[in-house]
Amino acid sequence: MKIAILGASGLVGTHLAHRLAGRDYALKLFIHSSGNAWQLAPLGLPLHQLNLLDRAALKTALADCSHVVNCTRGDEELMLKGMANLIEVCGEHGGQHLIHLSSTLVYGDPPAPESVSENAATHAPPASYAWQKLRQDQMLMAATELRHTILCPPNISGVQSYYWLQILGALRQGEFALTTDPRRHSVTVDVQNLCLAIECALNSRSSHRGRIYITDGEPLSWHQLIAGLSELVGVDPAALPRLPAQEPALTDSPPRATLWRSLKHLASSHVREALRKDPNWAKLDQGMRLCVARLGAGTENRLRTALEGPTVVPRTEARPINRTSYHQYRAVVPDISLAQRELAYRPEVSAARSLATFMTWYRHETGLDQDYAPLVQALYN
Amino acid sequence: MERFRLAIIGSGMITRNSHLPAALSTPQAQVVALVDTDIEGARSLAQSYGIHPRISAQLDEILPDIDGAIIATPNHTHHPLGLRCLRAGVSVLMEKPLALDVREGEELVAAAAASGAALAVGYCTRFRRNVRLLKRLLEAQHFGAVHRFYHQFGTRGGWAPVSGYNLDRKRNGGGVLITTGTHFIDRMLHFWDEPEQVELLIDVEPGGLEANAETRFHYPGLGLHGAARYSKSLALPAGMTLETDAGLVVLKDYDQSEIVLRPKHAPTLEYRIDERQPETVASVFVAQLEDFIAASRERRAPSVDGRQGLASLRLLERLYANARHDRRAYYAETVSA
Numbered sequence: 025m026k027i028a029i030l031g032a033s034g035l036v037g038t039h040l041a042h043r044l045a046g047r048d049y050a051l052k053l054f055i056h057s058s059g060n061a062w063q064l065a066p067l068g069l070p071l072h073q074l075n076l077l078d079r080a081a082l083k084t085a086l087a088d089c090s091h092v093v094n095c096t097r098g099d100e101e102l103m104l105k106g107m108a109n110l111i112e113v114c115g116e117h118g119g120q121h122l123i124h125l126s127s128t129l130v131y132g133d134p135p136a137p138e139s140v141s142e143n144a145a146t147h148a149p150p151a152s153y154a155w156q157k158l159r160q161d162q163m164l165m166a167a168t169e170l171r172h173t174i175l176c177p178p179n180i181s182g183v184q185s186y187y188w189l190q191i192l193g194a195l196r197q198g199e200f201a202l203t204t205d206p207r208r209h210s211v212t213v214d215v216q217n218l219c220l221a222i223e224c225a226l227n228s229r230s231s232h233r234g235r236i237y238i239t240d241g242e243p244l245s246w247h248q249l250i251a252g253l254s255e256l257v258g259v260d261p262a263a264l265p266r267l268p269a270q271e272p273a274l275t276d277s278p279p280r281a282t283l284w285r286s287l288k289h290l291a292s293s294h295v296r297e298a299l300r301k302d303p304n305w306a307k308l309d310q311g312m313r314l315c316v317a318r319l320g321a322g323t324e325n326r327l328r329t330a331l332e333g334p335t336v337v338p339r340t341e342a343r344p345i346n347r348t349s350y351h352q353y354r355a356v357v358p359d360i361s362l363a364q365r366e367l368a369y370r371p372e373v374s375a376a377r378s379l380a381t382f383m384t385w386y387r388h389e390t391g392l393d394q395d396y397a398p399l400v401q402a403l404y405n
Numbered sequence: 406m407e408r409f410r411l412a413i414i415g416s417g418m419i420t421r422n423s424h425l426p427a428a429l430s431t432p433q434a435q436v437v438a439l440v441d442t443d444i445e446g447a448r449s450l451a452q453s454y455g456i457h458p459r460i461s462a463q464l465d466e467i468l469p470d471i472d473g474a475i476i477a478t479p480n481h482t483h484h485p486l487g488l489r490c491l492r493a494g495v496s497v498l499m500e501k502p503l504a505l506d507v508r509e510g511e512e513l514v515a516a517a518a519a520s521g522a523a524l525a526v527g528y529c530t531r532f533r534r535n536v537r538l539l540k541r542l543l544e545a546q547h548f549g550a551v552h553r554f555y556h557q558f559g560t561r562g563g564w565a566p567v568s569g570y571n572l573d574r575k576r577n578g579g580g581v582l583i584t585t586g587t588h589f590i591d592r593m594l595h596f597w598d599e600p601e602q603v604e605l606l607i608d609v610e611p612g613g614l615e616a617n618a619e620t621r622f623h624y625p626g627l628g629l630h631g632a633a634r635y636s637k638s639l640a641l642p643a644g645m646t647l648e649t650d651a652g653l654v655v656l657k658d659y660d661q662s663e664i665v666l667r668p669k670h671a672p673t674l675e676y677r678i679d680e681r682q683p684e685t686v687a688s689v690f691v692a693q694l695e696d697f698i699a700a701s702r703e704r705r706a707p708s709v710d711g712r713q714g715l716a717s718l719r720l721l722e723r724l725y726a727n728a729r730h731d732r733r734a735y736y737a738e739t740v741s742a
Contacts, residue, residue, distance in 0.1 A: 058572050059565030062581065062616035062637035065572045066609045073569070183735050184638060216736060373736065381739040388733060389617065389639050391557070396632050399555035399646040402655050402667070 026050040027226065028089040030076070030110070031096035033061040035184055036125065040093065040219045041067060047223075052089055056098075076106030083113045086120070091226055093123045103156040107163055115170045122172040123225045125218075126161050126235050128211075129154035130176075134271070134354040141359055142176065142235045165233060173225040173367075176235035178358070179351070181212035182378045183385045187348075188253060192386075194346035195250070196257045196404060201267040201349040202250055208352050209243040214378035217371045224367040232366045237358040240375040246352050252379045256386055258401070265343065271353045291331050409698045412438035412458075412467055414486060415477035416447040417566055419500060423529075424475050425454060427690035433698050438467040440474075443567075468493045473523070473701050475694075476500060479568055480583070481576040484509035487524075491516035496523035496701035498694065501587050502721070503714030505578040510718045514711040523700040525693070525707035526714030528591040532692035533660050534683065536592060542678070543596055548666065549650025554631040556589045558658060559641030572614060579725060580607070580615035585635045589645070591709070591717050593622065593631070599716070600624050600631075605724040606731040619731070620724060660689055 027044060031037045032053035041053055045067050054074040055061045061071055074085050076096060086092055092114055096106065114120045131139040132147035133154065148154035164172050179187040194200040213221075221238040247261070254261045289295060299305035316324050363369040373381070387393040391400045411434045413420050428434045438459040441447040447460045461467055464486060473496035476486050484504045490497045491513065503526050504510040517524035530536055542548065564584070570576040577583055582605070593600075600622035607615035616638050622631040634641065643658030652668040664678040686692060693709075700707035 057562075057565040058569040060562035061572060062614065065574075065580075065614040065616070071569070071572065189640075377736075377739050381735045384738060385733075385735045388735075389636065390641065391555075391619070391632070391634050394632070396553060396555050399553060399632075399648060399653070400557065400634075402646045402653050403557065403642045403644045403657070 025091060025226065026052060026089045027091045027093060028052045028054060028086050029093050029095060030054045030074070031056070031094065032064060032071070033057075034095050034097065035180060035186060036215060036218055036222075037093075037095040038063050039183075039215045040095065040222055041069075043216070043219045044223065045069070049226075052085075054085065056096075076102055076109055079109045079113065082109055083116065086113055086117060089120065091121045091123065093222055093226075095125060100151070100156055104159055104163075107160045111163055111167045111170060115167055120171070121226070122164070122170060123222055124160065124164055124172060124174050126174050126176040127154065127157045128176055128178040128237070128358060130158040130161060130235075131356075135356045137356060139356045139358070142237055142362060161235060171231075173228070173230065173232070174235045175218070175221055175225060175238050176358075177213040177218050177221075177238045178211045179213075180215050180218060181240075181375070182214035182216060182373065182382055185212075185215065185382060187212070188382055191250075191346075191348050192253055192257055194348055195254055195259050195264075197346070198259075198265075198343050199346040199349075200250070201265040201345045202261060203246055203267045203352040206245055206247045208246045208355065209357055210246045210249045210351070210375075211239055211243045211354065211357055212375065212378070213239045214371070214373040214375070214381075216373050217378075220372055221363060221367060221369050224363075224369045228367050230366040232362070236363045236366060237360050238363055238369065239358055239360055239371075240373065240378060241360060241371045242375060243357055244375040244379060248376075249379060252383055256383060256392070257404070265345065267345075267349055267352055271350050288331050293332065408435040409433055409701070410435060410437045410470065410472045411698075412436075412440055412471045412474040413477065414440040414464065414474055415500075416441040416443065416450045417477065418564070420475070420477045421450055421453075423688075423690045424477055424694075425450065427688060427694050428475075429454060429456070430687070431691050431695055431698075433695055437471060440464050440467060464489055468495055471495055473498065473697065475527075477527075479566065479570040479576055480578045481505055481570070484513060487513045488516050491520055491522050491524060494520045494522050496525075496697070498525045498527060498697045498707075499711075499714070500527040501591070501714070501717075502526075502578060502583060503711060503718055507715065507718045507722055510711070510715040514715055517711055521704055523697065523704075523707055524711035524714075525697045525700065526591075526709050526711060526717075527693065528588055528709045528714070528717075529689040529693045530588045530592060530658075531595060531709050532686070532689040532696070534686045535656060535660075535662055535664055538678070538680065539654075539656060539664055540596060542664070548647065548652070548654055551627075551629055551647050551649050553648040554593075554629070554645060556593075556631075556633040556645040557635070557641045558585050558589070558643040559634070559636030559639050560585075561636075561638055561640055563637075574612075574614045577614075579721065580609075580613075580618065581635045581637045582607075582615065582618045582620070582721065582724065585637070586618065586620070586633060587717060587721070589633055590720055591713065593633075594713070594716050594720065597624060597627065597629065599720065601626065603720070603723050603727055605728040607728050608731055608733075610730050611725070611728040615728075617731075 027049055029037050029041055032041050033055040053069055054072050114122045130146045130148050138144040146158050148158040217240055250261050296309055300309050411428055416439055428436050436458050439447040440461050442462050444462055474490050475498045477500045483499055487497050602623040604621040606619040608617040609615050618635045620633045645656050647654040652666055655665045666676040696708050
């Protein structure tokens with residue numbers, strides 16, 4: 025078995041590389057750039073820079089690998105075209121086993137109650153990250169000749185978890201709103217559990233072609249999670265703002281594309297301001313403004329309102345609410361019995377232990393467990 | 406006065422984003438040559454700034470026609486390139502660190518002394534207004550005694566040289582301590598000279614490429630102890646804190662950040678300290694370059710000269726000689742707990 029890890033310098037890729045190297049698997053590590061690959065250097069393995077969009081290079085790179093684990097993440101082109109290239113190349117090599125990481129987000133955010141099982145309908149807003157993951161899954165499922173496993177994790181927790189670091193940042197800023205419902209669960213997968221699942225998939229003979237949920241099993245409640253994370257940043261959970269009972273409507277979703285909206289944008293003040301830097305456009309703009317002014321103040325105001333919209337005064341809030349707070353509306357706890365049957369997956373790290381380990385790691389790596397902790401703390405305030 | 410004929414050796418990110426714009430913005434210098442083994446890269450860089458210097462892969466070709474050179478190449482090339490310039494009487498502004506080790510650094514300093522050329526080291530943060538002000542405040546004992554200091558800087562990802570030499574200890578000279586820690590080490594030496602005792606904890610076996618480093622510095626004669634932490638796996642807000650008689654002094658690691666004092670007698674307050682009539686300072690790279698040019702012309706040592714660069718190398722060697730592996734197996738610890 026020779027295993028290619030694509031995206032080896034990411035959170036999962038790095039942990040996976042260390043785990044598998046420690047168990048004497050033959051590995052080939054691929055990274056996008058060296059900036060994030062410091063923790064791979066001690067493995068003493070060559071680090072190959074590879075762009076998934078370079079199909080020829082991808083084909084050469086993976087030619088001698090029996091298994092490919094895709095831990096990459098990037099912009100839409102990389103996610104979709106890169107995935108298409110990867111599927112084609114693995115299909116051409118024949119006999120390769122591709123293990124891909126999907127996301128529970130493909131089932132919607134928040135997911136519907138029936139999403140407790142992988143068979144539920146998917147729901148991903150166009151052009152979103154979830155939509156990209158869904159498209160990747162669909163491409164892979166359609167590749168009937170290619171042996172593959174699609175692991176479907178939620179947010180990843182544990183040592184170095186970007187997700188928990190994001191929540192820590194929100195807590196520190198006072199921008200995390202906590203639910204009043206102590207039963208709401210934070211569904212995550214510890215990075216070690218996810219690596220275990222990948223290892224199980226590598227050694228499995230399962231021919232299951234759909235997604236397979238991977239979580240820690242029994243989740244923590246949000247109250248338990250926030251109690252732990254709050255301790256790290258010296259925040260009192262009781263003093264946190266309260267999460268609204270219902271998720272507010274998205275105010276920052278991309279606007280619907282229409283011709284009128286596009287024309288209005290061309291005539292908007294900030295576009296015209298940019299155009300006025302050119303002397304010809306400046307003359308034209310001045311001419312147009314004189315014409316409009318001749319129509320009278322009332323018409324001028326109505327035209328301005330039609331183009332720019334009314335003046336909006338945002339309500340003063342004590343603090344904006346960080347979007348991670350809204351993850352508390354995700355009420356579904358995915359059932360991992362399929363992973364247990366198909367992959368013999370048994371989580372090694374409980375959610376509680378994942379949090380404890382993260383807290384130990386964070387305290388140590390930031391110096392908060394040292395005698396000079398007050399000097400450290402001052403840099404965060 | 407004729408403009409200083411400047412060559413820039415190395416057309417990577419630091420040249421593109423910092424040295425070249427600085428050189429183009431000062432009336433004192435003229436960029437007459439770009440030197441890089443990647444000729445196309447150098448050409449593309451020149452085009453993107455609309456300039457027409459000589460482009461060459463051969464340093465020796467251009468040495469007779471320049472007054473000074475900025476060397477912004479991988480660390481293991483500093484010594485050979487620097488020697489060639491200095492022996493030809495060409496002043497050198499060397500990107501940090503000065504060289505890979507003390508021996509190489511000593512040779513560069515000796516070559517500069519022999520030829521009379523100026524040798525500056527690119528510890529550009531010394532040209533920050535806030536650093537110069539802090540130095541004056543410390544010298545005047547404005548905060549009373551300083552008992553402890555702490556510095557940190559961490560980024561996940563970031564700087565990724567095309568050659569990937571950052572991941573090769575032999576070419577980089579070390580790990581995160583070299584890549585990220587040397588600016589502060591230079592400032593620490595500038596503030597307090599050499600510590601009597603040092604300790605270094607790294608996340609790999611000594612001799613490996615560390616992604617995380619924690620250092621301790623002890624100045625028993627001054628009653629001063631300090632620590633610093635650098636990471637390539639975790640974002641740590643960059644800055645320094647000083648525990649002083651007057652209270653906690655905080656200086657975040659940005660060119661424009663203010664010196665902040667949180668007084669002991671009123672810890673909920675913050676005093677921001679600045680000159681009543683602050684001098685206008687161009688970018689630190691411009692200030693550094695102009696200082697280098699002046700030193701070269703006046704045949705004197707630059708503000709951050711080779712001797713100081715060598716002091717940094719000595720301290721780095723002491724640190725690595727005292728390195729211990731910080732063996733943390735976090736998941737194993739929580740099982741046993």
